[in-house]
Amino acid sequence: MEESKSGTVRAVDRALDILLCFTDTTDLGLTEIAEKTGLHKSTVFRLLASLEAKGFVTRDSSTEKYKLGFRIWELSVNLSQGDDPATILLPEMERLRDILGETISLYIRDGSERIRIQAVQSKHSIRRVAPIGARLPLYVGASSKVLIAFADMNTQENMINDWKEFIDISAYKDQMAGIRKVGYATSVEEREPGVAAVSAPVFNRSHQLVAALSVSGPLNRLTLENMKDHAGLIIESANRMGNMLR
Template identity: 65%
Template sequence: MEEGKATVRAVDRALDILLCFTEATELSMTDISVKAGLHKSTVHRLLLSLEHKGFVIRDGGTDKYRLGFRIWELSAQLSESDISSILLPEMERLRDEIGETISLYVRDGKERIRIQAVQSKQSVRRVAPIGARLPLYVGASSKILLAYASMEDRKAVLHDENWPVYMEREAFEQQLETIRLQGYATSIEEREAGAAAVAVPLFNRSNQLAASLSISGPANRLTMDKMREHARVLQETARKMGNMIRS
């Protein structure tokens, strides 16, 4: 019985820690300890568990924590109350203008997660399921999320033991630098036969990378010339959406 009470208390405290982020995007362990009214040793122990499960992320080399992308995966099961629904109207407007599937991705470690998608209305289209996890070494959005990541995070992916042997790291790094210069990334049949995509970075009001916004569809419609044309529209939409995201 006592063990059961302790387990419930630990859950309550872990939830109290998560609720500390309702009014802040980043918090130190000291901040969390004060807000939650918990001893630092307790906060440290619970943060380790929450970080292991992906509910919080510790910014590399600092004492700052922020919510992890497991929150996004859970929110994919919600309707109007999940945060990505704030960006949904702009994504729908873009879909209606372009006619192709629109997706929003965030990086989680060495993967990306699709946290929102608006499907094309065309009979031949690319269907993008929300919550899907994908590798960071192929696809337009993967390249955007890596191109604008910190050097430390980029190296962690490039030198991962699962890096495909057929991909040259140096050539890929050069591609990432080109993407940073031009402000968008493209891919043609990199991950799926017959599919193409163009993606741009989405920055929040503090000019921090928040997500990658992409257009995807059949490669016979999304030619390279067409994707370059779409990139300008995509960048403008990303700027509008970025102003909707709190820093």
């Protein structure tokens, strides 16, 4: 069994890389998967055959496209949800959405990215659509600022130093200090044109940062004044969420 330099099994790594291609799309062709993984088509074809045989992917014979298979859903049913913030905090997110009327998202940090692990969509016809599972950069956006500002100082320093080409480090550190002081962060068109967001930290009972609670929507509704007015409600909601967690 061939091992990679990191000590993991190369074939398993490659098979998992193929499955991870489906995090942001529902179906992919052989060529698309090869391009995403950087693997030869012949290697991808053999791995897909194994995954298909075990039910982890299925192939549509009419389009020659692959999709995730039933085994993925069988495994997901058995995920332990007792400590899963995406499940525990959903009712509070729905309550906040009903109060503010905007899209509510919950983010966690994974390395140098943030992941949206839960979302409740606004009921407005014009709204910010927030797909669950999306990975986004950490150096822009209200929730990113929260995940950095309230992280431990060692993590914060390491992250910020990696972004020298994207940010003014001195100004960014001052901004982080200001966010810690007021307890929330805002962003206006930092990642998407016409979109604004305000975010607050969710701490567990040990005061460890768990996630960032974010409210986002179009600029004509989420003005800077409105976000400042909403901040207290969002912080209160984030505090309630923290009390729900172990």
